[in-house]
Amino acid sequence: xxxxxxxxxxxxxxWLWTATVLLFLYMPMLAVVLASFSKQRYFxxxxxxxxxxxxxxxxxxxxxxxxxxxxxxxxxLVTVFSVVLAFFGALAFARYDWKGxxxxxxxxxxxxxxxxxxxxxxxxxxxxxxxxxxxxQTAVFAHxxxxxxxxxxxxxxxxxxxxxxxxxxxxxxxxxRWQVLREVTLPILAPGIVSGAIFAFLLSWGNFPLSLFxxxxxxxxxxxxxxxxxxxxxxxxxxxxxxxxxxxxxxxxIVYLAWLASSVRRKRHSxxxxx
Amino acid sequence: xxRLLHWLKNPGVLxxxxxxxxxxxxxxGPLLMVLGYSFMPPKTFTLDSAPTLENFVSxxxxxxxxxxxxxxxxxxxxxxxxxxxxxxxxxxxAKLFGKWANLVTALIALPLLISENIxxxxxxxxxxxxxxxxxxxxxxxxxxLSGMLYTVSAILLGLVYVYxxxxxxxxxxxxxxxxxxxxxxxxxxxxxRWQVFREVELPLAMPGILIGSILTxxxxxxxxxxxxxxxxxxxxxxxxxxxxAFTFAQNWPKGSVLSVLLIALSGLIVYILFRRIDLxxxxxxR
Numbered sequence: 001x002x003x004x005x006x007x008x009x010x011x012x013x014x015w016l017w018t019a020t021v022l023l024f025l026y027m028p029m030l031a032v033v034l035a036s037f038s039k040q041r042y043f044x045x046x047x048x049x050x051x052x053x054x055x056x057x058x059x060x061x062x063x064x065x066x067x068x069x070x071x072x073x074x075x076x077l078v079t080v081f082s083v084v085l086a087f088f089g090a091l092a093f094a095r096y097d098w099k100g101x102x103x104x105x106x107x108x109x110x111x112x113x114x115x116x117x118x119x120x121x122x123x124x125x126x127x128x129x130x131x132x133x134x135x136x137q138t139a140v141f142a143h144x145x146x147x148x149x150x151x152x153x154x155x156x157x158x159x160x161x162x163x164x165x166x167x168x169x170x171x172x173x174x175x176x177r178w179q180v181l182r183e184v185t186l187p188i189l190a191p192g193i194v195s196g197a198i199f200a201f202l203l204s205w206g207n208f209p210l211s212l213f214x215x216x217x218x219x220x221x222x223x224x225x226x227x228x229x230x231x232x233x234x235x236x237x238x239x240x241x242x243x244x245x246x247x248x249x250x251x252x253x254i255v256y257l258a259w260l261a262s263s264v265r266r267k268r269h270s271x272x273x274x275x
Numbered sequence: 276x277x278r279l280l281h282w283l284k285n286p287g288v289l290x291x292x293x294x295x296x297x298x299x300x301x302x303x304g305p306l307l308m309v310l311g312y313s314f315m316p317p318k319t320f321t322l323d324s325a326p327t328l329e330n331f332v333s334x335x336x337x338x339x340x341x342x343x344x345x346x347x348x349x350x351x352x353x354x355x356x357x358x359x360x361x362x363x364x365x366x367x368x369a370k371l372f373g374k375w376a377n378l379v380t381a382l383i384a385l386p387l388l389i390s391e392n393i394x395x396x397x398x399x400x401x402x403x404x405x406x407x408x409x410x411x412x413x414x415x416x417x418x419x420l421s422g423m424l425y426t427v428s429a430i431l432l433g434l435v436y437v438y439x440x441x442x443x444x445x446x447x448x449x450x451x452x453x454x455x456x457x458x459x460x461x462x463x464x465x466x467x468r469w470q471v472f473r474e475v476e477l478p479l480a481m482p483g484i485l486i487g488s489i490l491t492x493x494x495x496x497x498x499x500x501x502x503x504x505x506x507x508x509x510x511x512x513x514x515x516x517x518x519x520a521f522t523f524a525q526n527w528p529k530g531s532v533l534s535v536l537l538i539a540l541s542g543l544i545v546y547i548l549f550r551r552i553d554l555x556x557x558x559x560x561r
Contacts, residue, residue: 014363025439043405046410116499117518125308229399
């Protein structure tokens, strides 16, 4: 083809551009990690003295432990509830054919297209009108309004590749509805469920706009970081920021390794049968 | 009645029910309530007064159009900047990177899982007076580069930074819907690179590009953290106004009117887009 020469150049340029943008995406996070090792009370660059003392102080702080515990509880509950709701929601989205599906697909995704700060304020109004006192429990509810649709979307991508014939075969062989769900549908959708759960957990863990208006007297890590950024800066801000980033990275690494291990095991199982 | 019962027995309807009911209570309910409050007299905290348009009049006659305008302008510039930034990457991910595409996807998606606050705080450290960029310029070239933080450009940088993946991923799906054979055919018929881009690629990738642009535009329109963390008090965006009406001013009806106007604007845009798009085709690629 005549375009080969130029397409090689294009390819290089596109790779270079992608690398630049990736650097742009990660630069602020590197900056936070760098600042967490600075000894000074107020951040200045170049850093003259390095220390890890702020890590010790952050981990010892009782209020930080409270924050971590609140964030963790909220994220864990959001994950469990969202995955259950979204599992069925995704089946309705992609697997079954029913009258009203097109409308459902559009309506159920609306919260993703909605400014979160406004949603948080609307929920604040809603809670106080219903006489519900806001706390971390209402934050679980608020996070789910935004996270359930996202998890439905993620699981639907998996559910689209679902072959209905597999379920029908199980029914023909005499399986009950519950057996089909547990032994056919769930295992096939498992990868979508896992990625949906990871997204649910980390999006709740990092959420700020919804938490800001729905946690009441309780506080999550992102809320505390924001409050300290705006007034009362302490070097614990970059330190706690780095800690939560490392925790997220660690979680993803564990999930990735578990996935690698299971795919190796599956290969070993199927290898003798293949050959 | 019998038909309704029959419809309800469909497994699709049954499985749609839990999530739909949940969103009815948690999403539709609060929004209807905001709509209700927007017609209440100023500074009331109940819904039992006679409906009035007072708040709409006061919002329109006061200077709120300024924050609406700032939000609209910044959201529009964000989309316009993200298009050329994302297109080459999306093209690479859909057509060139092959097995590396998964890695690039993961690397771009990972920051989404880190709190927006932490990432924006990173920009504060970079842009701050005596921060990383200023400090490095001073010690390397003796040129101070302060005054970057708390500007409109800093807010814009934050918006472009935070919403990049929301533009990129739908664009990748859009571009991967272009069959390579069509492009080759256009080249064979003597089209230039630019003609192929404008007359083959762009129209075919349009559903994905549109979804990405609208998503970015709407999220940027209602953004709060960027202007607060990177903008200081330099300008007021509409979400700031809504927040202060609900919190400091304790004027729920006014906050509700501003929300209703923002929602109506976003809703109009989403409606125009969604009317033309088939989600099965885009997500399921059937």
